[in-house]
Amino acid sequence: MSELLPPLLLVGCGKMGGAMFDGWLKEGPAPSFIVDRHRDSVPPPHQLVRSLDAVPASFRPGMIVLATKPQKVDAVLPALAPFAAHAPVLSVLAGRTVESLATALNACLPAGSGAPAIIRAMPNTPSAIGQGMTVCYAPPPATSADRRLCARLLSAVGEVAWIDHEDQMDMVTAISGSGPAYVFLLAELLEQVGINHGLPAPLARQIARQTVAGSGALMQASGLDAATLRQNVTSPGGTTQQALAVLMAPDAWPATLDAALAAAARRARELSGPQPVS
Numbered sequence: 479m480s481e482l483l484p485p486l487l488l489v490g491c492g493k494m495g496g497a498m499f500d501g502w503l504k505e506g507p508a509p510s511f512i513v514d515r516h517r518d519s520v521p522p523p524h525q526l527v528r529s530l531d532a533v534p535a536s537f538r539p540g541m542i543v544l545a546t547k548p549q550k551v552d553a554v555l556p557a558l559a560p561f562a563a564h565a566p567v568l569s570v571l572a573g574r575t576v577e578s579l580a581t582a583l584n585a586c587l588p589a590g591s592g593a594p595a596i597i598r599a600m601p602n603t604p605s606a607i608g609q610g611m612t613v614c615y616a617p618p619p620a621t622s623a624d625r626r627l628c629a630r631l632l633s634a635v636g637e638v639a640w641i642d643h644e645d646q647m648d649m650v651t652a653i654s655g656s657g658p659a660y661v662f663l664l665a666e667l668l669e670q671v672g673i674n675h676g677l678p679a680p681l682a683r684q685i686a687r688q689t690v691a692g693s694g695a696l697m698q699a700s701g702l703d704a705a706t707l708r709q710n711v712t713s714p715g716g717t718t719q720q721a722l723a724v725l726m727a728p729d730a731w732p733a734t735l736d737a738a739l740a741a742a743a744r745r746a747r748e749l750s751g752p753q754p755v756s
């Protein structure tokens with residue numbers, strides 16, 4: 479039997495925190511506290527509370543996971559600080575830099591406290607089914623033990639990669655953090671175009687969904703390059719070639735995706751520091 483994941487203090491259990499927690503539940507973390515205003519329940523032995531003030535001061539998490547919206551995080555830092563004095567913080571906030579978060583957290587700690595260990599990570603929602611992709615950045619004072627613990631937690635919900643340069647995180651966010659949304663949009667558009675061209679709606683939905691899901695599964699199972707898999711579909715002089723000539727024109731998908739990812743990365747940079755409360 480695999481070793482239990484350590485006790486967690488998860489602050490924010492919405493779409494992303496919830497996706498990770500649902501994945502961790504399959505591995506069985508040690509009894510943990512989940513702080514969230516909206517989630518209805520968590521299975522025992524874990525405890526759901528509405529505010530950090532309800533977490534016993536004696537609780538010693540192995541890892542604190544911060545997954546509130548960037549606009550909400552500064553409000554939770556004063557109550558989080560006593561726990562952060564004893565455990566590393568894994569932040570999944572888009573944009574917010576380690577230095578900015580450390581400065582804000584430090585301001586809540588008693589004078590003379592050591593600098594908090596903060597690991598910045600960008601996961602994605604397929605973590606809920608163990609198919610996530612998380613990229614991590616862990617500068618000192620995070621230790622190699624903190625990195626190992628973080629890798630253990632995140633590898634329980636998918637693949638993990640590390641970067642040494644924090645400025646790469648904004649493009650990572652644009653690609654793998656936001657990426658599932660682009661894939662789901664593709665499924666939506668395939669379905670809608672099918673309907674617009676006269677297909678029955680249930681059929682359009684079925685073929686769009688299974689095409690996206692099956693293509694992802696094939697890419698993973700085969701290990702082949704995406705370009706090879708694309709070429710395997712593209713018969714010379716056939717139908718796919720005609721569609722790809724439209725999509726691959728320089729001013730079509732290449733330019734559109736470049737602009738879209740640049741916009742997402744720009745927004746991540748805007749979120750690098752404390753945000754106005756919304």
Ligand SMILES: NC(=O)c1ccc[n+]([C@@H]2O[C@H](COP(=O)([O-])OP(=O)(O)OC[C@H]3O[C@@H](n4cnc5c(N)ncnc54)[C@H](O)[C@@H]3O)[C@@H](O)[C@H]2O)c1
Nearest residue numbers: 490491492493494513514515516545546547548550571572
């Ligand atoms: N959604 C994604 O695909 C995704 C991917 C990667 C990273 N992220 C990051 O994850 C974070 C959360 O995003 P989300 O989409 O899950 O948002 P969300 O709104 O679904 O979840 C945030 C949760 O935090 C809770 N919360 C906020 N303030 C609180 C407080 N003071 N006390 C207790 N609970 C509080 C809310 O109840 C909510 O359930 C963001 O920082 C985002 O950048 C999201």
